[in-house]
Structure formats: structure tokens, C-alpha cells
Amino acid sequence: MFKNTDLKMQKNLVLVTFLFIPTILISLFMIYPLIRLVALSFTSWDGLNPTKTFVGLQNFKKIIFDSPEVWVSLKNNGVYFVGHLLFIPIELFLAFLLDQRVRFSKMFKTITFLPYIINTVAVACMFIFLYSSQDGVLNSMLQFFHMDKIGWLSDPKIVNYSLTGVSIWKFSGIHIILFLAAFQSLPTDMIEASIIDGASTFKQFYHIVLPNIKPVVEIVLFLNVRGALQIFDIPYVMTSGGPNHASETFTIQTINTAFQYQNFGLACAMAIVLMIIIIIFSIIQKKLFNLKG
Amino acid sequence: MVKKKLLKKLSLALVGATLLSIVAVGCSNTNSASNASDKKVTLKMALWGDDEYKYMTETSKIADAYKKVHPNVTIEVEKIAKTEYDNTMKIRSTANQLPDVFPIRQANLSLYGDTMVPLNDLKATENNLYAKETMIKGNVIGLPEAVFNEFVFYNKNIFKEYNLEIPKTWDEFLKVCQTIKDGKKYTPLAMGLKDSWVNYPLNEYMPMLEAGDGQYYNKMATKDDPFTKGQPFYNAYTKIQKLYDAKVFGDDPLGYGWDQQRAMFVAGKAAMFAAGSWYKTDYNQNGGKDENLGVFLLPTRNTTSDPFYTTAMTEFFWGVPKTSKNQKEAKEFLEWFFGDYYTQLVSTLSIKPTMKGVSYNDKFFTQAFDGVDAKSVTVFYDDKYNKVKNAMKFDVNGIGQQMVAGKTSLDSIMNDLNAQWKKARGN
Structure with a gap:
């Protein structure tokens, strides 16, 4: 029918046609900005001046050796990371329950997923009123039980935990749904065989369910690392990083460095540092997760 | 079949005509713009x-x-x-x-x-x-x-209830706050410090008022240790600390923000509110009534014989x-x-003008200047100050939050600022 070269050319033509638009889009919106980001990280650009002075590795040196506030903000990110990490087993358990093991599971699934689809700013505003020291619901409840008020958002020692609570409320729904999808894709014959063999629910979960949903657990763990290190909207709307920078996260620091303190070069370097940290954490997590296997 | 062909031809002709007209319109616009004499x-x-x-x-x-x-x-x-x-x-x-x-x-x-x-x-x-x-x-x-000038807006009914006079010095202002606080009915001064910027009339502007110089921050940028005891910045912050220590912003000022601060004042739950003249519109838009509202200039001076400075932003x-x-x-x-x-x-x-010969007669704000010989200092931040500020991430509003939290002494905060300032200037 066709000559060999014609077929090859046609194949190439189809390939190029199909890949042209995505390649252009990726180059335009990912690769080009990334290259610009890297280039700007070696300058002391203020965000407006037409001249961009090259400063070499000075920005990176400043972040690593001369910016204690950056490391404090990373510690705050750590609170979100640990909080979400500790909640993953609970999310797994809830997903296990929702997998046809409770009545009205469909209704509960919707309720679980609902916080995730609400706009984060709306969630943050809602929790501001919940945590407020003036007529806030939580403090009113404490007072009803003759207990002292708590500075949910005003005590530097508590504020990060309060914000982590909001983050867990908002994002655990998507984790649960991911786990649930993994459970539902499991072949039923394995579970049935284990039941015939007399395996308890815990043994079913530990020896059959868990190994089979490992890829999903890995995705959730990666989402946790990425989400915790990039958290921005909740602390920004609820406390703007306060009181006195106590709840500032790495991303808030980066944005303030760029827009409040007019140092775009340093902010770009911070974005690159964050990217590297996320990659390192993900690799470590992946290695630890696969240690047993 | 014929109908289909006809339709096809017609639509093609239409598309062609549209494209041509777009091109023609585009060309005619550029031509007329570039060729016109005027x-x-x-x-x-x-x-x-x-x-x-x-x-x-x-x-x-x-x-x-x-x-x-x-x-x-x-x-x-x-x-x-x-x-x-x-x-x-x-x-x-x-x-x-x-x-x-x-x-x-x-x-x-x-x-x-x-x-x-x-x-x-x-x-x-x-x-x-x-x-x-x-x-x-x-x-x-x-x-x-x-x-814009900065003012303290106050609820006239509350001042009447406690028989209070407009304060003329910082100590008198503290006394007014304390009297309202002792009444245990109202929050003396609404300041929702969860949003750090709301303290700007105090933490940002008071050093300038203390120095009697709207460009005081620019002068600070020429010194290595402007936060030392005896300097205007330190003196101003000592006064502010007294106010913060008096706990006149409610139980937990770091726990509520700007929105709640506004709501408290409009609802008559707070007696005073420190902000610029721009706040008046906001007050009215939120349902605040003019008959209850009074205004005075923040008195930061020590005695009535000292000059009365106010900022002009x-x-x-x-x-x-x-x-x-x-x-x-x-x-x-x-x-x-x-x-x-x-x-x-x-x-x-009702904007206060910046041009010579343009009259301004806002009766509401004029009352604040009655009986005081107020001298305006024009606030301005120059390039040198901004460089130091950005290099050390100097945040006066954040320092205000730190002072309210009360975990660090003022001297320790000032020493720390001196060290950071010197380093930032060196860079």
C-alpha cells in the first residue's frame, strides 16, 4: 500500500501535529518562566527598574547563611507537614469506613469532600470568625464551660496549630476520596479469598488493602510535602503571617520579599530553594516508603 | 443538493466579506491616526x-x-x-x-x-x-x-457618659483610655492588631511626631544606631508601650482584625478609633452616624507647652x-x-487639596484643629530609607504586634533593631 518512508513520514507528521500545541504551551507557561526565574535569582532586581544587576550566588548565600527568618518560616511549614502526616492514617481509616461499611456512605462521602470544593478564602474567613477573640464561637464555648479564652490566632505558640487545623479540615477530603477510589479499584476476589481463609478486618487491611493501594498512598504523601511547603492562602488570609511573623510560611516570606520589600531577585532565589527542598523531601520520603519492599 | 451548495457559497462569501471589512477597518484606523494633521x-x-x-x-x-x-x-x-x-x-x-x-x-x-x-x-x-x-x-x-491627616475618631455619647474632655497630651490620652477601661462597658480604643497595619498611626507615625520631622525615617537611614535610648524612635516607642501595657484594646487585640475593629466602633462597643481622614467615608458607608462622631488629633506631646505635631500624608x-x-x-x-x-x-x-489656592472647608475635620496650634509634618520616605528598610525587612507594624504580645522587653527589641539596622546599612 504505502512505501516504508511514506509511512514513517506520516507517523512523524501525526506525532508533530499532536505534540505541537502541548509543547508550545509547556514551553510558554512552564519552561520559559522557569528559565526566567533561574536567571532573575542571580540578580538584585527590585521588580521595576529596567536594569537587573547580576549578583552571582549572593541571593542563595543570603538565604542559607543570613536569613534566620526564612528558616523560622520553614519550621512553620513543618507544623503543617507533620499535622497532615499524622492525619493520613485517620484519613485512611475514614476512607475504609466510607467504602460501603457505613450506612448513608454516599451522603458522608459528599460531606467529606465538601470542604475541598469551597473556596479557600471563604474557608479562611469562616474560621477567622470561629477563632476570633471578640465573640468567636470557640472562645464562647470555652467560656460557657467556665474555661479561659484561648488566643487561637494571637498566641505565637498556638497560631500555627490553629491554622494547621483549618488546612486539615479543608484538604483531608481530597485525600479520603483518593484513598476511597483506590479501595474501590481493588479486585474483590482477593478480599473474598482472605475472608474464606479467616483473615480479620485488620489483617485484610494490613496485608491486602494497604500493599495494593501503595501508589495512591505515595501520591498523597507527595501532595502532603508539596502542599505543606507551599501553603500560602490560609495563613495569608487569616493572619497575614502574624502576630509578628509567627505564622509566616516560606511562600508568604517569598511574596513579602518580592512585593513588600522590593527584592524580586532574592524572592526568585527563594522560590528555587523551595523547589529544591520539595524535590529532596519527596525523594527521601519515596526512599523511606520503599525501604521495606 | 443545489440548496446545500448555494448555502455553502453564501456562507463562504459572508466569511470573506467579514474578513475583508475587518482588514479594511484596521487599515483605515491606522491611516487616519498617522496621517491626520491634528x-x-x-x-x-x-x-x-x-x-x-x-x-x-x-x-x-x-x-x-x-x-x-x-x-x-x-x-x-x-x-x-x-x-x-x-x-x-x-x-x-x-x-x-x-x-x-x-x-x-x-x-x-x-x-x-x-x-x-x-x-x-x-x-x-x-x-x-x-x-x-x-x-x-x-x-x-x-x-x-x-x-491626609491622622485623627482619633471618638464616640461622643461615650465621652459624655464618662464626662471626658478631649486630651491634649499623651498622659491625658492614656488617662482617657484608662477611665473608659475602668468603666468595664466599652473597649477604650478599637485596634484589631491581627491585621498589623492598623497600628500605623502609632508604630509608624509616632517616631516622626516625636522628632517633629516627617522625614525622620530618612534621617535614621544615615545613622547606625537610631533605636538607642534617648532617640526619638525609642522615646516614641516607650510611650506606645505604655499604651499597649494599659491593655485598652480589649481582651485579646491580636485575636481580632480590621473588619471587627470597624464593626465594634460603628456598633458603639468601642469609644475611640485611630485612623486617617479617609476612614470617615468608610464609617458612613458602614452605617455610622455623624451625630455621635467626634474627632481629635492624637496628642503625642508630653506637656501642653510642647509643640503639637500632626502628620500630613x-x-x-x-x-x-x-x-x-x-x-x-x-x-x-x-x-x-x-x-x-x-x-x-x-x-x-471632600479631599484635602495639595494645590495652592484651592480652598478646603471640611467642618467635621476642622473641629480637630480648634484650640490646638497643630503643626503638620509631611511624611515622606526617600530612597536611602527604603533601601535599608528592604534590606533588613524592617516592619514597624510587626514590632507593634510584638510589643502587644509582651513577651520581649522594649530594650531587647531596640537593641536587636540597632544591630540589624547597622548590618543593613553596611550592605
Whole structure:
């Protein structure tokens, strides 16, 4: 029918046609900005001046050796990371329950997923009123039980935990749904065989369910690392990083460095540092997760 | 079959005609713009103020008013959200897409030093009371539209209830706060410090009032240790600490923010509210009633024999970017804008004017100046100060939050600031 070269050319033509638009889009919106980001990280650009002075590795040196506030903000990110990490087993358990093991599971699934689809700013505003020291619901409840008020958002020692609570409320729904999808894709014959063999629910979960949903657990763990290190909207709307920078996260620091303190070069370097940290954490997590296997 | 063919031909002809007309219209526009003897110009203008935008596009349409004088110039006004304005302008500047005329916020003025056209030769500059005080690198790069004073708004009924007089010194002010606090009925001073910026009348402006110099921060930038005991900054912060220690902002001021602060004051739950004259509109928009509202200047002096300083903050610095292709027309527009149109604008919007010969008679705010010989100090931050501020991430509002939290002593905060300031200056 066709000559060999014609077929090859046609194949190439189809390939190029199909890949042209995505390649252009990726180059335009990912690769080009990334290259610009890297280039700007070696300058002391203020965000407006037409001249961009090259400063070499000075920005990176400043972040690593001369910016204690950056490391404090990373510690705050750590609170979100640990909080979400500790909640993953609970999310797994809830997903296990929702997998046809409770009545009205469909209704509960919707309720679980609902916080995730609400706009984060709306969630943050809602929790501001919940945590407020003036007529806030939580403090009113404490007072009803003759207990002292708590500075949910005003005590530097508590504020990060309060914000982590909001983050867990908002994002655990998507984790649960991911786990649930993994459970539902499991072949039923394995579970049935284990039941015939007399395996308890815990043994079913530990020896059959868990190994089979490992890829999903890995995705959730990666989402946790990425989400915790990039958290921005909740602390920004609820406390703007306060009181006195106590709840500032790495991303808030980066944005303030760029827009409040007019140092775009340093902010770009911070974005690159964050990217590297996320990659390192993900690799470590992946290695630890696969240690047993 | 024939019908289908006919339809196909007809649609093809239609598409062809549309394309041709688009091309023709496009060509005719460029031709008429470039060939006309009286060059047609479109000046793009952007701003963030809601009231100004409404005035310029509805009450007294600026485009129509200017067209009467310059028929060849079309004005396009664009409003950018207040919160997005600064970043939008930075992004547009990077993309060389700044509008022909736009206002710059004072906080960002030094940043635009190399971006804007000098306006030194304009008559409007000559007639502006503050333009020469706010020069960047020896040039006037923006003409301020408005000037704001800072006030303490108060609830007259609460003052009446406790038989309180308007305070004239800092100690008297503290006493007023304490009396209301002792009554255990109202929050003496609403200050929702969860949003750190709300303390700016205290933490940002009081050092300038203490020094009697609106450019005090610029002077600080020339010293290594401006936070040392005995210096205006330290003295001002000692006074502020006294106020914070008196706990007159409610149980947990770091636990509520600006929105709740406003709600408390309008609802009559708080007796006083420190903010600029701009707050008056906000108060009325939120349902506050004028008959209960009084206003006085924040008394920061020690005794009645000391001078009474108050800050004057200039804002909305109208300028023309160097990237504008219509610089001449844009400068002409500014000359016109700061004439009769400006007089009408400030009178309608009750803005305190910055131009010579433009009268201002706002009875509400005038009451604050009665009985005190207040001297205005014009707030201005120069390039040198901004460099140090940005290098050490100097955040006076954050320090205010730290002082309210009360975990660190004032001396320790000041020593720390001295060390950081010196290092930032060294860099």
C-alpha cells in the first residue's frame, strides 16, 4: 500500500501535529518562566527598574547563611507537614469506613469532600470568625464551660496549630476520596479469598488493602510535602503571617520579599530553594516508603 | 443538493466579506491616526480610588471635559482594585505596558525613580504645595492629589457618659483610655492588631511626631544606631508601650482584625478609633452616624507647652511613565487636571487639596484643629530609607504586634533593631 518512508513520514507528521500545541504551551507557561526565574535569582532586581544587576550566588548565600527568618518560616511549614502526616492514617481509616461499611456512605462521602470544593478564602474567613477573640464561637464555648479564652490566632505558640487545623479540615477530603477510589479499584476476589481463609478486618487491611493501594498512598504523601511547603492562602488570609511573623510560611516570606520589600531577585532565589527542598523531601520520603519492599 | 451548495457559497462569501471589512477597518484606523494633521491620541489612565473613578466616569466625565479643550485626545479610564493596584502596575511596568497617566502610592514612589518622566517644569508642579518635598533623586516624578491627616475618631455619647474632655497630651490620652477601661462597658480604643497595619498611626507615625520631622525615617537611614535610648524612635516607642501595657484594646487585640475593629466602633462597643481622614467615608458607608462622631488629633506631646505635631500624608502621586508614547500629551493633561477640574473634584469628594489656592472647608475635620496650634509634618520616605528598610525587612507594624504580645522587653527589641539596622546599612 504505502512505501516504508511514506509511512514513517506520516507517523512523524501525526506525532508533530499532536505534540505541537502541548509543547508550545509547556514551553510558554512552564519552561520559559522557569528559565526566567533561574536567571532573575542571580540578580538584585527590585521588580521595576529596567536594569537587573547580576549578583552571582549572593541571593542563595543570603538565604542559607543570613536569613534566620526564612528558616523560622520553614519550621512553620513543618507544623503543617507533620499535622497532615499524622492525619493520613485517620484519613485512611475514614476512607475504609466510607467504602460501603457505613450506612448513608454516599451522603458522608459528599460531606467529606465538601470542604475541598469551597473556596479557600471563604474557608479562611469562616474560621477567622470561629477563632476570633471578640465573640468567636470557640472562645464562647470555652467560656460557657467556665474555661479561659484561648488566643487561637494571637498566641505565637498556638497560631500555627490553629491554622494547621483549618488546612486539615479543608484538604483531608481530597485525600479520603483518593484513598476511597483506590479501595474501590481493588479486585474483590482477593478480599473474598482472605475472608474464606479467616483473615480479620485488620489483617485484610494490613496485608491486602494497604500493599495494593501503595501508589495512591505515595501520591498523597507527595501532595502532603508539596502542599505543606507551599501553603500560602490560609495563613495569608487569616493572619497575614502574624502576630509578628509567627505564622509566616516560606511562600508568604517569598511574596513579602518580592512585593513588600522590593527584592524580586532574592524572592526568585527563594522560590528555587523551595523547589529544591520539595524535590529532596519527596525523594527521601519515596526512599523511606520503599525501604521495606 | 443545489440548496446545500448555494448555502455553502453564501456562507463562504459572508466569511470573506467579514474578513475583508475587518482588514479594511484596521487599515483605515491606522491611516487616519498617522496621517491626520491634528494627531489623534488616546491617553490611557488607571487609578485605584473608588470615589475618584466614580467621579471621573459618572459625576463629571473626565473624558468629555478634556475633549472640549483637546478634541484630538481621548481619555480612557481604568479602575484597578485597591489591593491589586501596586502589583498590577509592577507587572505592567515589566511588560512596558504602563498607562500614560497613573497615580503612584507614596510607599512605592522611590521605586519609580527611574521609570517616570520628571515633571519639574510643569506649572502644576509649581503650584503643588508638596511636590518639592517629595522629590526622588532631585526630580518631581509625581504630583500628589490629596493630603491626609491622622485623627482619633471618638464616640461622643461615650465621652459624655464618662464626662471626658478631649486630651491634649499623651498622659491625658492614656488617662482617657484608662477611665473608659475602668468603666468595664466599652473597649477604650478599637485596634484589631491581627491585621498589623492598623497600628500605623502609632508604630509608624509616632517616631516622626516625636522628632517633629516627617522625614525622620530618612534621617535614621544615615545613622547606625537610631533605636538607642534617648532617640526619638525609642522615646516614641516607650510611650506606645505604655499604651499597649494599659491593655485598652480589649481582651485579646491580636485575636481580632480590621473588619471587627470597624464593626465594634460603628456598633458603639468601642469609644475611640485611630485612623486617617479617609476612614470617615468608610464609617458612613458602614452605617455610622455623624451625630455621635467626634474627632481629635492624637496628642503625642508630653506637656501642653510642647509643640503639637500632626502628620500630613500625601497620596496619589500622578505621573507619566517614560515608556508612554504620548508623554507631551500626558503632561499637558496633568497641567489641565490640576486646574479647575481638580478644584471641583476635591470639593465634591471632600479631599484635602495639595494645590495652592484651592480652598478646603471640611467642618467635621476642622473641629480637630480648634484650640490646638497643630503643626503638620509631611511624611515622606526617600530612597536611602527604603533601601535599608528592604534590606533588613524592617516592619514597624510587626514590632507593634510584638510589643502587644509582651513577651520581649522594649530594650531587647531596640537593641536587636540597632544591630540589624547597622548590618543593613553596611550592605
